[in-house]
Amino acid sequence: xxxxxxxxxxxxxxxxxxxxxxxxxxxxxxxxxxxxxxxxxxxxxxxxxxxxxxxxxxxxxxxxxxxxxxxxxxxxxxxxxxxxxxxxxxxxxxxxxxxxxxxxxxxxxxxxxxxxxxxxxxxxxxxxxxxxxxxxxxxxxxxxxxxxxxxxxxxxxxxxxxxxxxxxxxxxxxxxxxxxxxxxxxxxxxxxxxxxxxxxxxxxxxxxxxxxxxxxxxxxxxxx
Amino acid sequence: xxxxxxxxxxxxxxxxxxxxxxxxxxxxxxxxxxxxxxxxxxxxxxxxxxxxxxxxxxxxxxxxxxxxxxxxxxxxxxxxxxxxxxxxxxxxxxxxxxxxxxxxxxxxxxxxxxxxxxxxxxxxxxxxxxxxxxxxxxxxxxxxxxxxxxxxxxxxxxxxxxxxxxxxxxxxxxxxxxxxxxxxxxxxxxxxxxxxxxxxxxxxxxxxxxxxxxxxxxxxxxxx
DNA sequence: ACCTGAACACCGTTCAAGT
DNA sequence: ACCTGAACACCGTTCAAGT
Numbered sequence: 001x002x003x004x005x006x007x008x009x010x011x012x013x014x015x016x017x018x019x020x021x022x023x024x025x026x027x028x029x030x031x032x033x034x035x036x037x038x039x040x041x042x043x044x045x046x047x048x049x050x051x052x053x054x055x056x057x058x059x060x061x062x063x064x065x066x067x068x069x070x071x072x073x074x075x076x077x078x079x080x081x082x083x084x085x086x087x088x089x090x091x092x093x094x095x096x097x098x099x100x101x102x103x104x105x106x107x108x109x110x111x112x113x114x115x116x117x118x119x120x121x122x123x124x125x126x127x128x129x130x131x132x133x134x135x136x137x138x139x140x141x142x143x144x145x146x147x148x149x150x151x152x153x154x155x156x157x158x159x160x161x162x163x164x165x166x167x168x169x170x171x172x173x174x175x176x177x178x179x180x181x182x183x184x185x186x187x188x189x190x191x192x193x194x195x196x197x198x199x200x201x202x203x204x205x206x207x208x209x210x211x212x213x214x215x216x217x218x219x220x221x222x223x224x
Numbered sequence: 225x226x227x228x229x230x231x232x233x234x235x236x237x238x239x240x241x242x243x244x245x246x247x248x249x250x251x252x253x254x255x256x257x258x259x260x261x262x263x264x265x266x267x268x269x270x271x272x273x274x275x276x277x278x279x280x281x282x283x284x285x286x287x288x289x290x291x292x293x294x295x296x297x298x299x300x301x302x303x304x305x306x307x308x309x310x311x312x313x314x315x316x317x318x319x320x321x322x323x324x325x326x327x328x329x330x331x332x333x334x335x336x337x338x339x340x341x342x343x344x345x346x347x348x349x350x351x352x353x354x355x356x357x358x359x360x361x362x363x364x365x366x367x368x369x370x371x372x373x374x375x376x377x378x379x380x381x382x383x384x385x386x387x388x389x390x391x392x393x394x395x396x397x398x399x400x401x402x403x404x405x406x407x408x409x410x411x412x413x414x415x416x417x418x419x420x421x422x423x424x425x426x427x428x429x430x431x432x433x434x435x436x437x438x439x440x441x442x443x444x445x446x447x448x
Numbered sequence: 449a450c451c452t453g454a455a456c457a458c459c460g461t462t463c464a465a466g467t
Numbered sequence: 468a469c470c471t472g473a474a475c476a477c478c479g480t481t482c483a484a485g486t
Binding site: 099102103105106116117119120121123124127133134137138140141144145146147148150152153184185187188190191194195200202205208209212215216217220 | 323326327329330331332333340341343344345347348351357358360361362364365366368369370371372373374376377379380408409410411412414415418419424426429432433436437439440441444
């Protein structure tokens with residue numbers, strides 16, 4: 001935030017505060033997101049923030065809502081399966097782009113307007129697809145559990161396999177397997193060796209699991 | 225931690241520190257888990273903790289591993305489906321009993337011994353059930369994504385419907401629905417009304433979704 | 449209306465000093 | 468070996484004061 005004309009600076013708004021809070025968390029993690037640090041980034045003193053948001057909790061609420069605003073709503077035309085697939089894929093990408101978001105969901109209890117709006121679009125898509133209210137409840141719980149949980153695990157993967165050369169991956173694999181108790185943990189050893197091979201990427205598991213979930217939902221669409 | 229004999233107190237260990245850290249987070253949340261607060265609970269000064277753990281991060285790592293130690297490993301005899309079902313149910317209960325745990329998973333990168341051991345038992349169960357390594361990878365990613373995500377959502381539900389009388393629930397329902405933009409969010413309004421009825425509990429959705437996942441895995445067991 | 453300096457009650461962690 | 472007091476560089480937030 002460099003300011004060209006310090007005497008006539010653009011007035012601070014709630015939207016600017018939230019946008020920079022998201023950017024700061026993206027770049028430096030949620031631990032670096034302090035009122036003082038955010039203020040510094042905005043070229044302002046920490047106490048000025050309290051004129052635009054009630055407190056830090058309100059910033060976290062606003063950040064989660066801003067994240068939901070980025071998620072593609074399901075298309076209203078076309079088949080429900082590809083519409084829901086696209087929105088789940090979009091949700092996952094958003095949660096990986098903002099790795100702090102899924103951890104924040106746990107503590108936020110009052111959903112914002114963008115969050116409510118998004119939920120409404122997804123539920124509407126499921127209802128139009130033929131799910132009963134109860135069925136839409138089952139489907140939504142299953143779908144979002146899967147996407148949230150997958151993003152949680154994906155963010156916890158310690159390294160990015162696509163960003164490494166095959167040689168680096170092989171070196172990492174032997175390093176990890178070296179002090180690995182193969183006889184005590186045979187299945188883990190097997191899986192670790194498998195997952196460290198050049199062709200494997202945890203991210204690819206997403207589509208596999210999502211297909212299983214969508215197939216299951218399709219089978220229950222009429223019976224639920 | 226009341227001390228009967230202050231002159232001959234039981235020496236502090238890493239295990240005691242972790243046990244009390246888990247208890248403190250359970251009772252007061254992760255925000256209340258400070259080195260000073262934990263020390264106070266142990267009747268000690270904050271700096272003494274650094275003799276038993278490297279730093280606060282090591283405590284968080286140890287807490288996550290302690291949580292995994294509580295999860296029931298799948299049975300080795302009997303069919304894989306009920307074994308995996310029981311372990312997923314156990315994992316969910318543990319994550320609800322320790323609501324801070326699922327939020328911590330995101331930031332922990334190096335799994336502890338109990339965590340590795342548990343993963344090994346689950347993978348072994350899947351391999352014995354006939355899944356290939358690739359298939360076990362698909363299955364495990366899907367299963368844990370579902371359970372983690374479900375626990376995440378369950379912990380975020382703002383109220384416990386089972387702890388309320390039908391009258392309280394009805395009052396809450398009308399209060400929420402009163403300032404709800406029905407025309408803007410018709411599907412959300414419909415679902416909210418449905419979910420606030422006396423018979424509904426979000427927790428019940430767990431078994432429904434788990435069945436869909438297990439059915440899907442069973443269908444792919446031979447083909448993956 | 450919008451911003452800020454000083455202050456309060458907290459943090460995690462280091463380090464030298466105690467027993 | 469185990470514990471601690473003082474100190475450092477941080478937190479979120481309040482409040483009275485500035486423009």
